[in-house]
Amino acid sequence: MKSLADVARLAGVSKATASRALSGTGYVSERTRLLVTQAALDLGYVASTNAASLVTGRTRNIGVVSPYINRWFFAEVIDGVEEALLEDGYDLTLYRLRGDADQRARVFDYFLVRKRVDAVIAVGMDFASDDVGPLFSLRKPVVGVGSQLPGATTVGIDDIAASRLITRHLIDLGHRRILHLGGPIDGTATAVHSRRREGFRLEMASAGLSEGADVAPCEMTTAEAYTAVLEFLERAETLPTAIAAASDEVAVGAILAARTRGLTVPEDLSVIAIDDHPLSALFDLTTVAQAPSKQGRAAARLVLGILAGATPTAPGLIAAPLEITYRGSTAAPSSTSR
Amino acid sequence: MKSLADVARLAGVSKATASRALSGTGYVSERTRLLVTQAALDLGYVASTNAASLVTGRTRNIGVVSPYINRWFFAEVIDGVEEALLEDGYDLTLYRLRGDADQRARVFDYFLVRKRVDAVIAVGMDFASDDVGPLFSLRKPVVGVGSQLPGATTVGIDDIAASRLITRHLIDLGHRRILHLGGPIDGTATAVHSRRREGFRLEMASAGLSEGADVAPCEMTTAEAYTAVLEFLERAETLPTAIAAASDEVAVGAILAARTRGLTVPEDLSVIAIDDHPLSALFDLTTVAQAPSKQGRAAARLVLGILAGATPTAPGLIAAPLEITYRGSTAAPSSTSR
DNA sequence: GCGATGTATGGAACCGGTCCCAGAGACGTA
DNA sequence: TACGTCTCTGGGACCGGTTCCATACATCGC
Structure with a gap:
């Protein structure tokens, strides 16, 4: 491997000058700059970031x-x-x-x-x-x-706010018995799924619907959600009319489970979620986009x-704005199920 | 930041000895080894991989x-x-x-x-x-x-063989008009999707079914596959009785498109693919697993x-064995569609 | 007792860059 | 003419490790 010293020698300059010429810092005459870059090219020289970062302390x-x-x-x-x-x-x-x-x-x-x-x-x-x-x-x-x-x-995004938003939408549509789906139960309170579940609880409570709030925990995958919903529907006494899911992936599991059980979305069951996963369009899923x-x-x-030297922003969340992408998986509860 | 020199000084040894003690190479007495490791611990010493790799030439x-x-x-x-x-x-x-x-x-x-x-x-x-x-x-x-x-x-995996395998399965089930789905048409011949398409062509040809072989190209995503299948079904004169998909993700798009068009899988349309994506179980998709x-x-x-010094294996493919995971998305073509 | 061998340690070169500082011209200005 | 300033270049220290080599002592066999 060719080193900077080789380049410098071929160009007939010192290591210091060669370094300046290649990095573009400090004073170098145009003539020597060309000389050095040409030498580097001829030798197929490649710089060692290791060596550079050893002295600069920056690794890129x-x-x-x-x-x-x-x-x-x-x-x-x-x-x-x-x-x-x-x-x-x-x-x-x-x-x-x-x-x-x-x-x-x-x-x-x-x-x-x-x-x-x-x-x-x-x-x-x-x-x-x-x-x-x-x-x-x-x-x-x-x-x-x-x-x-x-x-x-x-x-x-503000996960609590996002979850409140989708829960609110369901409530506004007229739903009273709503299931929150997704997120293991043992997660810490700061975990995304925990915060989304918390948002659901808060919104249901503030609407005076804590009674109608149910929760189905599961890992945040489609497969886990599928079985979780199936099991939930199995043993539920009164079925919820809507599901607020912690993520689109989980919501897709719910939709598939509903289909398996012969329920149609949104007539029998509304489903709403958060993410705007590429699959959500295919499942006509109402969701809150986050990119x-x-x-x-x-x-x-x-x-x-x-x-680069900018003063760091203060600790805290830089939250993206929240907006519901309305699709066909949500509707008012049908009169029969009401 | 503490450097090796600091550790050496505190331990009362030379840099060389400190280096040996910490890296565990060469002769170091047990006593000094303990001395050095303790000093390193006390100082919160962390080695610089950069410096090390500069001389060893290995970066880990x-x-x-x-x-x-x-x-x-x-x-x-x-x-x-x-x-x-x-x-x-x-x-x-x-x-x-x-x-x-x-x-x-x-x-x-x-x-x-x-x-x-x-x-x-x-x-x-x-x-x-x-x-x-x-x-x-x-x-x-x-x-x-x-x-x-x-x-x-x-x-x-041997993509051509895998694709031949799933195509063969469809043929064995009695399918004669089969659609291969997935993979952009402009890919190079060595691309995975190109090779899977090639496997399909080969198997159909060797079964004398080139006539019944159709191809729907699309990007290797569920969404793209969905629209591609929808469009294909739109303008197809005679419908295929089965789809050999280049991947599970693409196959799921096909299944969803079939549902949209009111076709049931596998009665109206068999679907088989390659990958064993986690979603494929949920869609009851017959597939060839690759992990x-x-x-x-x-x-x-x-x-x-x-x-670590092992002699490199010869260039070429180290292929995993191929085996079909049979699920419910494949069946013999129904008599009506036959 | 002596050389051979094994163990333990330190000095110093080295990896390949960056950068500080000194020095040399060139040029403008008092 | 003398001096300051700007441009350009080279010498050499330095980053933080690894490793070669020399040295020193202990042990051992003869």
């Missing part, structure tokens, strides 16, 4: 932490982040960080031990406030996406801005 | 290139790769590499220019043989997953093995 590399990479929201966010980083010539190092037991340990091992990221973007990480300590002890910019990161700027890849881009921009 | 970092990260197969593979790498303490740097125009340029820019990966795993990259040049010029291990990489070891996350793991293992 961003760490992305996410509990999943094979679920829609997370994958979309990462996609957006990657795109934005690429535009600025940054690399993305991916860490899947799931579970709780080894969570801290891994944060320590893989971020503290190796100091090769300039900043961290945490995607949908459900960190408790005492868990983020190690993350911040890096003294590097940290930005969250999706679930809110205590003490850090987070881009996303995760845009959130990813925004988070990346934020981080790059801070690295 | 693997580059993963993939055209998508938000599609099931790719996300699953990356997930598997990440998991396997993590176990060995390797990092994963992700590069999304799509399109063709800037494809080469990016490979050059982001791999050659920065020499900070030890090896490359190319996930579902549809590289033409003259496109892989830059990739191999890195002189680093390269392993492919999914679509076959000319000149490199690739783990995956992408396992493929990812396997590829990572392969790469780690080579880096």
